[in-house]
Every structure is written in C-alpha cells, then in structure tokens.
Amino acid sequence: MRFTTIGQLLSILTVSLMFTAASYADSITSIPTPSAWDNQSGSTLTINSIDSSGLITGTYVNRATDYACQNISYPVTGWAYDTAITFNTIWQSASESCNSITAWTGFLYQTELSTLWSLTISGSTKKSEIVRGSDTFKQVKKLTEESLIMKK
Numbered sequence: 001m002r003f004t005t006i007g008q009l010l011s012i013l014t015v016s017l018m019f020t021a022a023s024y025a026d027s028i029t030s031i032p033t034p035s036a037w038d039n040q041s042g043s044t045l046t047i048n049s050i051d052s053s054g055l056i057t058g059t060y061v062n063r064a065t066d067y068a069c070q071n072i073s074y075p076v077t078g079w080a081y082d083t084a085i086t087f088n089t090i091w092q093s094a095s096e097s098c099n100s101i102t103a104w105t106g107f108l109y110q111t112e113l114s115t116l117w118s119l120t121i122s123g124s125t126k127k128s129e130i131v132r133g134s135d136t137f138k139q140v141k142k143l144t145e146e147s148l149i150m151k152k
Contacts, residue, residue, distance in 0.1 A: 028054050029080040031108050037137035041065070045076065045087070045113075045137055054079045060089045069098040083108040085115070104135065113137040 029050050037045045041064035048058045056078040062070050069091045078087025086105040091098035099122040106115030119131040 028052060028082075029085075030083050031080050031085060031113075032139070036140050037113055038140050039135040039137045041135070043135075044140075047076075050080050054081050056080055056085070056087055058087070060087075062091075067098075069093075069096050072096060078104075085113060111139045113139075 088103040
C-alpha cells in the first residue's frame with residue numbers, strides 16, 4: 001500500500017491506535033461496568049466506570065451496623081486490573097464526617113468481589129486507630145444506561 005500524503009498515513013495510524021486502545025480497555029478488567037454490588041452488611045458499592053487505564057469511579061453507601069456515616073453516597077476511586085480490584089472512600093460529606101478513610105482490595109470470583117479492608121480513623125476527635133476486616137460483595141445488578149424517552 002502506498003500513501004500519497006503524510007495526512008493519509010497519520011489518519012490510518014490514528015484509526016489503528018483507536019482500535020488498539022479500545023481493545024486494551026475492553027481487556028483491562030473482567031469487572032462489569034456500570035454495576036452495583038452489595039456486601040454482607042447491606043452496604044452498596046456502585047462502579048460507574050473503569051477507564052482504559054483501569055481507573056475506577058463510583059460510589060459507596062454504608063449500611064453496616066455500629067458504624068456512622070450511613071445511607072449517604074460517598075465517592076469511590078480505585079483501580080482494576082483483570083480480576084484484581086482496589087478502591088477507597090473518604091467518609092466526609094456536607095452532612096456528616098466520620099474522620100476516616102476505608103480502602104478495600106481483592107479479587108472478582110465469578111459474580112462476587114472478595115475483599116479485605118482497612119478503616120483508618122483520624123485522631124482529631126478520638127484515638128487514632130486502624131480497624132481491619134473482610135467483605136464479600138455480590139453483584140446485585142448490571143446497570144444500563146436506558147433512554148428516558150418512552151416508546152409508544
């Protein structure tokens with residue numbers, strides 16, 4: 001194949017790179033997006049997106065008993081690679097602050113995320129401490145972007 005201009009060559013290279021980036025993004029993780037996951041305490045992790053580098057964005061709603069900052073949607077960031085996942089949230093919102101950060105790390109096994117977590121509590125209002133545990137998240141639904149236009 002012979003290219004008559006540099007512009008033609010650049011156009012073909014750009015299209016080729018776009019397909020390569022798309023296939024890389026599709027293969028970076030097996031974790032479906034968007035999706036929602038509930039753990040054994042009734043808390044919900046929502047994964048809104050995972051970009052081509054594996055960066056996760058989403059939200060977390062805590063419903064665990066004996067913990068504050070409940071029923072508020074907190075932002076989540078993290079990383080995914082193949083079946084591995086790590087994500088965290090800072091427990092601070094306009095309505096409540098728990099002076100803490102939680103980080104989860106684990107793996108996707110079929111339709112479950114099996115994770116270990118560390119809750120780091122800042123000592124500004126009480127003794128600083130780190131609490132550790134585990135969560136198993138079960139996928140409750142794969143979210144879809146549906147049109148708001150009603151079909152007639």
